[in-house]
């Protein structure tokens with residue numbers, strides 16, 4: 001394989017792939033995106049490309065990576081071009097995406113501040129994952145003790161945190177007399193727009209109360225629900241893409257056919273024609289978001305912990321193992337009464353589609369990947385369902401098994417005694433509670449108020465059920481517990 005994807009070689013791919021129906025060299029930038037991982041490239045970048053193809057507009061993206069230099073260093077030699085390989089039951093489809101017109105790595109965050117302040121920037125989008133918001137996951141407040149937040153509140157250098165970067169950009173915008181814009185969170189947080197607003201405003205108020213007032217007057221924070229399964233890219237994926245493309249693409253991503261984006265329509269400075277790009281614009285995202293977080297993500301995390309423990313490296317493998325699909329169905333039965341479904345939702349159809357998506361044999365989605373950052377994910381995925389059902393006197397059986405599986409997983413040793421690499425911002429703290437017998441481990445972990453809040457740890461039926469499940473997981477192993485629970 002000789003060549004590499006770039007503006008100069010793009011023409012050579014004609015006939016092999018779907019090319020953007022606009023000239024990338026003429027696309028000006030109107031969006032700054034923070035967090036340029038695989039999810040952004042497979043999701044928002046594709047909807048935005050389709051919107052530009054349909055209706056035009058200067059909606060190119062300046063993509064900022066706050067942490068690693070890996071993605072920018074792959075994209076820069078390719079002039080920001082990358083391909084998206086969609087794998088499902090039909091033959092694979094490869095599309096070149098050309099929306100990323102600038103890439104900014106962690107060493108140049110000063111340029112990201114300037115990009116937010118540019119008058120042409122009308123939207124800042126974010127996919128920085130749950131932990132990127134530096135918030136208390138249970139309460140949603142700013143974690144003012146977080147080292148990056150402390151550094152950004154005290155320092156005058158380039159920002160380190162997402163919030164520090166946004167607020168520095170907004171301060172520069174205000175100082176230059178440029179008007180407001182929209183901040184659009186595309187992360188799996190509950191009420192992600194309101195959450196972003198609250199965190200940005202609090203951070204700004206700690207720096208400069210005048211800026212907080214300006215934010216009140218000038219900034220929109222619509223909420224959004226995002227949904228597309230995008231596993232981490234492997235070397236094998238890059239080789240597959242190269243053989244389809246006839247060129248190396250070191251920044252490609254692989255995803256499923258399904259993609260959904262539901263957005264609240266509050267963009268004072270304008271937005272791409274996202275409706276024509278496959279998104280749904282609504283007044284209130286909450287019903288969509290609750291359904292997605294509690295059904296898709298709640299079951300994803302449950303499958304991830306139980307599946308990993310039972311020896312399944314991939315979601316598709318776990319969901320095919322005895323009992324898993326039935327158990328997931330029972331989890332959805334439990335979660336459903338806590339939801340106010342969007343008008344016209346066909347719940348049975350949605351559930352069947354989720355099972356089919358999880359079973360996609362062409363996506364190598366690691367249970368370990370989903371198991372990451374459990375402390376940031378459990379509240380909105382499982383604990384909210386449990387709290388609502390406890391209050392209403394309904395069953396909490398299966399969702400609690402999901403939480404117990406996390407408590408088993410964070411012990412850091414698998415069922416054969418091998419180590420589990422626990423990735424979590426609270427990994428150090430989790431390790432201190434790991435090596436205790438079930439009842440004591442449950443009490444210690446429930447003591448993490450930033451995860452469980454104040455009320456749930458006091459709910460005795462929840463605590464007792466956690467101990468029950470954790471004892472059984474330790475004694476019988478996850479595969480047996482899943483089989484038994486599915487038959488119950």
Ligand code: CS2
Nearest residue numbers: 226227228229297300369370
């Ligand atoms: C997954 C999500 O990694 C995870 O925690 O549950 O990334 C999931 O694949 C997406 O939310 C699907 O839209």
